[in-house]
Amino acid sequence: MLLTRILKNDLGGQLLLIALLITTVTVALLNLAVPEGHALHISTYTVTLLGKYLTYGLLAIAVDLVWGYLGILSLGHGAFFALGGYAMGMYLMRQIGDRGVYGNPDLPDFMVFLNWQELPWFWLGFDMFWFAAIMIMLVPGLLAFVFGWLAFRSRVTGVYLSIITQALTYALMLAFFRNEMGFGGNNGLTDFKDILGFDLQADSTRVGLFVASALALALGYLSCRYVMNSRLGRVAVAIRDAEDRTRFIGYRVEHVKLWIFTFSAILAGIAGALYVPQVGIINPGEFSPLNSIELVVWVAVGGRATLFGAVIGAIAVNYGKTYFTAAIPELWLFALGALFILVTVLLPRGVVGLLQQLKRKQT
Numbered sequence: 001m002l003l004t005r006i007l008k009n010d011l012g013g014q015l016l017l018i019a020l021l022i023t024t025v026t027v028a029l030l031n032l033a034v035p036e037g038h039a040l041h042i043s044t045y046t047v048t049l050l051g052k053y054l055t056y057g058l059l060a061i062a063v064d065l066v067w068g069y070l071g072i073l074s075l076g077h078g079a080f081f082a083l084g085g086y087a088m089g090m091y092l093m094r095q096i097g098d099r100g101v102y103g104n105p106d107l108p109d110f111m112v113f114l115n116w117q118e119l120p121w122f123w124l125g126f127d128m129f130w131f132a133a134i135m136i137m138l139v140p141g142l143l144a145f146v147f148g149w150l151a152f153r154s155r156v157t158g159v160y161l162s163i164i165t166q167a168l169t170y171a172l173m174l175a176f177f178r179n180e181m182g183f184g185g186n187n188g189l190t191d192f193k194d195i196l197g198f199d200l201q202a203d204s205t206r207v208g209l210f211v212a213s214a215l216a217l218a219l220g221y222l223s224c225r226y227v228m229n230s231r232l233g234r235v236a237v238a239i240r241d242a243e244d245r246t247r248f249i250g251y252r253v254e255h256v257k258l259w260i261f262t263f264s265a266i267l268a269g270i271a272g273a274l275y276v277p278q279v280g281i282i283n284p285g286e287f288s289p290l291n292s293i294e295l296v297v298w299v300a301v302g303g304r305a306t307l308f309g310a311v312i313g314a315i316a317v318n319y320g321k322t323y324f325t326a327a328i329p330e331l332w333l334f335a336l337g338a339l340f341i342l343v344t345v346l347l348p349r350g351v352v353g354l355l356q357q358l359k360r361k362q363t
Contacts, residue, residue: 058271075292169292
């Protein structure tokens with residue numbers, strides 16, 4: 001069985017998928033089947049928050065794929081996440097129709113406010129979900145392919161490649177802040193009404209998005225594990241450990257890097273697309289280089305080159321952020337900063353590395 005082969009010798013991944021299945025079913029039932037006011041009821045706000053965490057988990061897997069297994073420290077994956085989010089946001093904006101503030105059936109409110117006379121050509125087709133779904137994967141994937149082809153062909157590596165990826169996302173942030181780009185400027189896209197005909201504010205829709213996020217995370221994990229168990233994955237690890245030697249024995253290093261980098265960008269775009277309808281907004285702030293740096297921190301906290309550790313790190317760090325912003329709003333940045341420093345100094349291999357070390361001591 002394919003699933004058995006993918007998860008062979010991957011106890012952490014098996015436990016992650018089992019926990020994901022149990023959590024998804026439990027949360028959905030306790031939200032929809034248990035009435036409000038009951039002690040076991042899970043609020044729709046909590047469902048949405050958990051769904052957001054799951055999209056972060058998928059994004060962390062995408063980063064771990066290129067950093068942990070390929071050795072490319074990408075500081076620009078936030079750009080692919082945001083592009084997928086904008087593609088979904090454009091679809092959701094087209095679904096508003098004449099229910100906007102200005103009642104224009106064709107133009108989003110921000111275009112009417114800016115006196116646009118017609119819909120830009122790059123917005124055409126986004127009224128259809130199948131087209132938006134293709135763009136969610138195509139746009140980040142195409143950008144990653146073009147960028148990767150130029151960078152890897154020129155053999156840009158190490159810190160130089162990291163800086164270039166950060167410059168890419170910063171340039172996109174500046175571009176999307178401009179009103180004339182046609183993406184809502186600094187306000188971005190918001191005020192979404194429904195998705196696939198379902199009211200976005202309905203509890204059932206929120207649960208549906210949560211389940212979709214869980215399914216995407218599971219499929220993303222299995223896809224990445226399948227790649228890393230294949231010959232391509234073994235070559236990727238060889239490139240990470242000894243790129244010159246791998247090239248010398250005849251492997252097309254640039255092609256391997258390009259394929260995995262592009263696949264990783266597509267996963268990030270899907271994560272962004274699932275993130276937007278749950279939080280209700282997408283703006284240029286998602287392109288911020290600080291966001292991309294934070295993604296690397298998630299992976300480092302959980303455990304690099306483990307995939308399931310990246311998911312753990314993403315959920316743990318973002319839960320900590322949520323908790324600290326409520327418990328100590330004046331000091332939460334310092335608390336998170338201290339957490340990152342402690343993990344870097346005391347847990348260089350992340351939480352998963354610590355657990356593996358404790359397991360070896362017991363045996």
